[in-house]
Amino acid sequence: MPNPAITPLPRAAMEPRWRSVAETADQIRGESTLIEVLAQAPELLAWYYDGFYAEVFFKGRVERRVKEVLRLSLSIIHGCAFCNKGNTKSALDAGVTPAQIDAIGDIDNPVFDDRDRAVMRLAAEMALPNMQGECTPALQAELRSFFNEAEIVELAMVAAVLTGMAKMLFVFDLVSREATCPIGPRSQRAS
Numbered sequence: 001m002p003n004p005a006i007t008p009l010p011r012a013a014m015e016p017r018w019r020s021v022a023e024t025a026d027q028i029r030g031e032s033t034l035i036e037v038l039a040q041a042p043e044l045l046a047w048y049y050d051g052f053y054a055e056v057f058f059k060g061r062v063e064r065r066v067k068e069v070l071r072l073s074l075s076i077i078h079g080c081a082f083c084n085k086g087n088t089k090s091a092l093d094a095g096v097t098p099a100q101i102d103a104i105g106d107i108d109n110p111v112f113d114d115r116d117r118a119v120m121r122l123a124a125e126m127a128l129p130n131m132q133g134e135c136t137p138a139l140q141a142e143l144r145s146f147f148n149e150a151e152i153v154e155l156a157m158v159a160a161v162l163t164g165m166a167k168m169l170f171v172f173d174l175v176s177r178e179a180t181c182p183i184g185p186r187s188q189r190a191s
Helices: 016-029 033-038 042-057 064-078 081-093 098-103 114-126 137-144 149-171
Strands: none
Touching (some): 033 042, 064 081, 064 114, 081 098, 081 149, 137 149
């Protein structure tokens, strides 16, 4: 379980909406520390849910299923146990197949089409462990064969927000991690 560097807001002090979101996180993801901490600044939590997720991630130009492949690819690379639980369910709801979920990260797996592969390559370039990430001319061409410029901007922004949030989640120890997480918990770092 997380050991947050920011004090979670007690449920009794949360706005009813965020209390409900925290309860849902407990049910789906098995923890809600992230929500409890973000509830310290409810306007930021509202932006994250209503601005980023409601308006960009679940709507936007790019089909949600494609963004789910991107998000799950990132969360698996990042090793976010909290994220992987919810992202897997959401990906299934959006039409990503169980076989595709099992194969996320295996870009050459035949369960993926070329569009999914392009999105997974973008995720690999944008992910936290890849500090040398680059949108090479080959990746640009690959993305442009499936997406227009505005859609590429949307995919890049979604990946950037998710990757930035992952960094915050790990630095402030707000979520459980997989053993593959590139950023270890504070308690396991050398002093």
